[in-house]
Amino acid sequence: MSRWLRDRLAGAGRDAWATLLPTECSGCGAVDRALCAACRRALVPGVHPVTRDDAVIWSALTYAGVARQVIAAYKDGGRTDAGAVLAAPLRTAIVAALAAAPRSSGASNGIQLVTIPSSGRAWRARGYHPVDALLHRAGLHPYPALSLRGEVLDQVGLGRTARATNKKNSLVARRPLEGTRMILVDDIVTTGATLLEARRAVFAAGGTVVGLATLAETQRLRPQ
Numbered sequence: 001m002s003r004w005l006r007d008r009l010a011g012a013g014r015d016a017w018a019t020l021l022p023t024e025c026s027g028c029g030a031v032d033r034a035l036c037a038a039c040r041r042a043l044v045p046g047v048h049p050v051t052r053d054d055a056v057i058w059s060a061l062t063y064a065g066v067a068r069q070v071i072a073a074y075k076d077g078g079r080t081d082a083g084a085v086l087a088a089p090l091r092t093a094i095v096a097a098l099a100a101a102p103r104s105s106g107a108s109n110g111i112q113l114v115t116i117p118s119s120g121r122a123w124r125a126r127g128y129h130p131v132d133a134l135l136h137r138a139g140l141h142p143y144p145a146l147s148l149r150g151e152v153l154d155q156v157g158l159g160r161t162a163r164a165t166n167k168k169n170s171l172v173a174r175r176p177l178e179g180t181r182m183i184l185v186d187d188i189v190t191t192g193a194t195l196l197e198a199r200r201a202v203f204a205a206g207g208t209v210v211g212l213a214t215l216a217e218t219q220r221l222r223p224q
Contacts, residue, residue: 026073026082027066034081042066045089047096050217052192058096059217060089063188067216075130087137090215097183097211112143112182116194131187146171146201171197177207184209190218
């Protein structure tokens with residue numbers, strides 16, 4: 001079967017499904033497409049390093065425009081159908097972090113992917129962990145190394161100092177991490193407070209952070 005014919009049949013199948021269960025693109029609102037072709041193209045990753053304090057974070061997308069709409073819909077709008085498309089950019093960011101990681105000189109059990117645990121409030125609202133779900137879709141497996149000490153405020157709307165204060169000492173390792181090398185993975189980096197707190201918690205438990213990766217970066221406004 002030719003690629004052209006496969007594409008035509010796939011498109012016809014999507015049209016038939018949309019007739020039964022109408023939906024709209026989570027990026028632009030186009031009718032009858034979970035994610036239209038134009039928005040899929042806007043989500044092609046452009047992996048780049050992001051610096052927050054002394055940390056270099058590899059990020060796949062800029063949190064603006066279509067990416068912002070789709071990620072927000074995936075995280076807080078119940079649009080888990082966008083997960084299949086968002087998993088690929090996150091994987092590319094992880095690959096970049098892995099490529100930049102220092103090589104181990106001794107015995108190693110490999111590099112674990114550690115995500116940031118959701119608050120109880122977020123878990124009750126969503127019913128799933130967004131980043132863990134993306135990793136599973138990408139064929140990767142999160143390593144449950146961290147847990148929350150207690151509830152924290154939603155970071156949305158908080159300034160740089162407030163974000164850092166909100167996250168300070170909010171995470172703790174579930175077990176000793178001596179000899180464990182890991183890449184910290186999150187969905188969006190803004191000030192970096194969450195990832196920096198996760199790194200602190202890993203260090204406190206004796207682990208080693210060899211890289212950081214996120215799906216998207218919120219670009220900071222800088223004075224001229």
